[in-house]
């Protein structure tokens with residue numbers, strides 16, 4: 035199974051390009067599509083889900099152009115859009131039966147599949163309750179259930195953890211990991227820890243462009259020996275932020291522990307620390323990259 039995206043661009047009305055010269059070649063695994071709001075993630079996902087057409091470039095699914103032959107992909111596609119709406123007066127069971135009918139599943143096979151999904155998504159006991167009374171996490175699990183009705187080979191989930199509490203978020207990530215295997219899963223998010231926990235590869239997207247496609251390990255290697263920690267007085271924080279690429283701060287009894295991204299030791303007393311994906315994300319997307327090269331001799 036292969037999804038190939040070649041030089042894809044999407045121009046919106048008014049001439050604005052939401053996506054440009056975007057290329058990726060994907061096989062089975064979980065791809066984390068990571069980028070800030072407005073980067074173009076949903077645009078790409080809508081093109082892949084055959085909801086909107088690319089203005090230029092091609093997407094092929096197992097060699098077939100999805101713009102010309104969308105049905106081959108649609109038959110094996112599961113899609114959880116960002117603005118997934120549920121019908122508040124339907125129960126989970128009714129909603130899934132309705133979605134199965136829309137997807138053209140045969141009724142008996144659909145009932146069996148719905149039973150399995152309600153069990154595996156821990157919704158069986160709530161199946162008869164109206165969706166309007168579900169928590170955010172439960173609603174997202176119903177969203178995933180409808181995306182899995184046809185046991186998709188390509189599963190697309192757009193910002194699935196938005197609005198979930200931390201416990202629900204962790205549960206959802208575990209669920210995605212369990213779902214991987216012999217399918218391509220595309221998970222779009224602006225939350226680094228979502229992809230840290232699940233992705234086999236990460237595509238960083240910014241301003242409509244693919245910045246890079248790499249494994250989490252490759253991303254971490256990129257910032258190895260470039261992350262430093264320095265303890266400063268809280269009054270010095272504004273100055274630190276002005277002159278350095280600060281990727282995090284922690285208040286402790288001895289002062290503020292500031293994580294700084296820099297090519298070389300940024301300050302006297304700065305300690306090298308192991309990088310995280312959050313550091314790598316900032317390294318690639320920060321607007322003011324000149325801060326990386328700043329080397330200061332003296333203490334703050």
Ligand SMILES: Nc1ncnc2c1ncn2[C@@H]1O[C@H](COP(=O)(O)OP(=O)(O)OP(=O)(O)O)[C@@H](O)[C@H]1O
Pocket residue numbers: 046047050051052053069070071072073074075076077078193
């Ligand atoms: N229908 C549209 N018409 C015009 N511009 C659009 C349309 N949809 C998206 N855009 C613009 O295209 C760019 C990419 O949007 P997109 O929704 O793909 O980003 P995103 O990475 O998914 O961010 P978010 O998480 O905020 O949705 C943004 O600048 C957005 O304003």
